[in-house]
Every structure is written in C-alpha cells, then in structure tokens.
Amino acid sequence: MKKLFWYLLLIFVVLVMLTLILVVDKKLDNKKEVPQDQTKEKLSLLNNIDKKIDYFHYNYLDRYLDYQKKYPNLSDIDIVTRVNLGLDQPFYQNTKPSNELNKITILVNKYTYLPEDYVPNNLTKVSNLFSTSTRELVYEAKEAFEKMAAQAQEDGYTIRVISAYRSYHYQKGLYDNYVSRDGIDIADTYSARPGYSEHQTGLVVDIDNGKLDFNHFEETEEFHWMENNAYLYGFILRYPKGKEDITGYDYEAWHYRYVGKEIASFIQQNNLTFDEYYVRYIEK
Numbered sequence: 001m002k003k004l005f006w007y008l009l010l011i012f013v014v015l016v017m018l019t020l021i022l023v024v025d026k027k028l029d030n031k032k033e034v035p036q037d038q039t040k041e042k043l044s045l046l047n048n049i050d051k052k053i054d055y056f057h058y059n060y061l062d063r064y065l066d067y068q069k070k071y072p073n074l075s076d077i078d079i080v081t082r083v084n085l086g087l088d089q090p091f092y093q094n095t096k097p098s099n100e101l102n103k104i105t106i107l108v109n110k111y112t113y114l115p116e117d118y119v120p121n122n123l124t125k126v127s128n129l130f131s132t133s134t135r136e137l138v139y140e141a142k143e144a145f146e147k148m149a150a151q152a153q154e155d156g157y158t159i160r161v162i163s164a165y166r167s168y169h170y171q172k173g174l175y176d177n178y179v180s181r182d183g184i185d186i187a188d189t190y191s192a193r194p195g196y197s198e199h200q201t202g203l204v205v206d207i208d209n210g211k212l213d214f215n216h217f218e219e220t221e222e223f224h225w226m227e228n229n230a231y232l233y234g235f236i237l238r239y240p241k242g243k244e245d246i247t248g249y250d251y252e253a254w255h256y257r258y259v260g261k262e263i264a265s266f267i268q269q270n271n272l273t274f275d276e277y278y279v280r281y282i283e284k
C-alpha cells in the first residue's frame with residue numbers, strides 16, 4: 001500500500017514537470033508560431049529562409065517582404081537581418097531600450113538606447129601611458145586596451161585614447177553643439193544623440209597616434225597595425241567603410257569597440273558589423 005502511494009506520487013510529479021516544460025516551451029516559441037496556410041506563399045517569396053535561420057520572426061513577415069520589394073538585390077539573410085535591426089524604419093524610430101546592460105555584448109545604435117542614468121559598472125581609469133588625460137573604460141576593456149597599446153608600442157607604434165566613456169549628459173552637450181553648428185541632419189551622420197552613444201557603454205575608445213588629428217587616423221601606420229591586430233585583443237572597428245547604411249554612421253577609422261576576443265575574431269573573419277552579429281547570434 002505504501003509502495004503504491006509512492007508510485008502514484010512519482011507519476012504525479014512527472015506529469016507536473018511535463019506540463020511545466022510544455023508551458024515554458026510554448027512561451028519561448030511564441031515568436032516562431034507555426035505559419036498559417038496563407039503565409040506559406042509569402043514565405044516561399046523569401047525562399048523559406050525561416051527554416052534555415054533561427055532569428056526569423058514570423059510577426060515581421062510583411063516587413064521582410066516590403067523590404068525585399070525595396071531592395072530586391074539583397075540576400076534573404078540580409079533582408080531578415082536588416083529588418084530585425086529596424087532598418088526598414090528611419091533612424092531613431094521604433095527605438096527600444098538596450099537589454100544587455102553591463103554585458104560586453106551590449107548593443108547601442110540608432111534604434112537601441114541606454115537609460116539617461118546608466119553608468120556602467122567597474123569604470124576604471126586608463127593608464128596615462130596610453131591616454132591624453134583622464135579616460136575611463138569598463139575594467140575588462142581597459143585591461144585589453146592597455147595590452148593592445150603596449151604591444152603596439154613594442155612594435156614601434158603609438159596608440160592613445162582621446163575619448164572613452166562619455167556620460168549621457170556629456171554626450172548631450174556634444175550633440176547639442178553639433179546641431180547648433182551644422183543642423184540636425186548633418187549632426188546625426190557623425191554624432192550620436194544622447195542615450196544612443198556607444199561611448200556611454202564604457203566599452204569604446206576613440207584613438208589617435210599622437211601626431212595626426214584623429215580624423216586622419218586612417219592615413220597612419222597605426223591604423224594598419226589596428227586593422228591587423230585589434231581583434232586579437234577583442235576590439236573591432238565599429239563603423240566600417242561600406243557599412244554606413246547598417247551602422248547609421250559615417251566611416252570612423254578611429255572608433256573601436258570592445259566585444260571580447262572570440263566575437264572580435266568572428267566579426268573580423270566574416271566582415272560583419274556588430275549590429276549584424278548581434279541580430280544573428282545574440283538577440284535571436
């Protein structure tokens with residue numbers, strides 16, 4: 001009799017667990033609802049790419065198709081990637097708060113912003129061997145940057161931080177000045193609005209070589225050193241040439257983002273922007 005009780009209890013527990021698993025699974029699967037018959041035809045227009053990638057959102061299907069009509073030469077993967085980023089909407093529209101606060105995989109761009117009061121944890125001063133004045137980075141990025149700058153120095157090059165962490169209010173001052181000088185449309189091509197600056201993450205450096213102005217960094221030997229070595233220390237060129245339509249920024253040879261060695265190598269090898277990487281491998 002006692003045995004029977006334990007058997008029944010065991011069956012009950014197993015049933016409860018199975019129900020829980022099913023409920024959780026259903027929740028996770030919400031964005032991947034099984035398509036209705038009428039959407040099958042639409043999916044075939046995208047060559048059923050939904051079966052091949054795990055970041056396809058069925059609720060964006062019409063947006064994908066609209067974007068495909070607008071840019072018929074883009075691959076299906078690029079269409080999905082760009083719409084997931086929000087690029088089918090104008091910059092600074094349909095924005096959302098960043099949900100990776102204090103992670104090195106945090107995304108900040110013209111659709112994803114940081115709270116006004118966000119200050120990353122573990123901000124640490126960069127050694128003044130490699131900085132023009134007091135500059136701060138998140139500890140992990142600071143360590144990586146100093147290693148990189150020290151190696152560059154050993155190889156005979158100079159890499160100095162000229163800007164690193166910037167607070168929301170500091171960025172607001174910068175942006176407002178640019179807008180009053182150049183107007184909003186031009187200012188938006190090279191300066192981030194407050195809350196939308198990657199510098200607020202504490203994972204970003206603007207650099208120069210101590211001789212030429214930073215906006216001539218591309219012409220320096222140090223730039224070529226960075227092209228070949230930055231990823232080894234976990235840094236990527238964040239706003240590359242030819243990707244302006246994805247990043248929303250003019251090419252910036254001097255702006256590097258810390259993402260860790262593994263992601264930096266992958267991005268380097270696959271010629272991606274961090275925005276594309278984020279959509280395909282982090283957000284999903």
Ligand SMILES: [Zn+2]
Nearest residue numbers: 199205206255
């Ligand atoms: Zn910058």
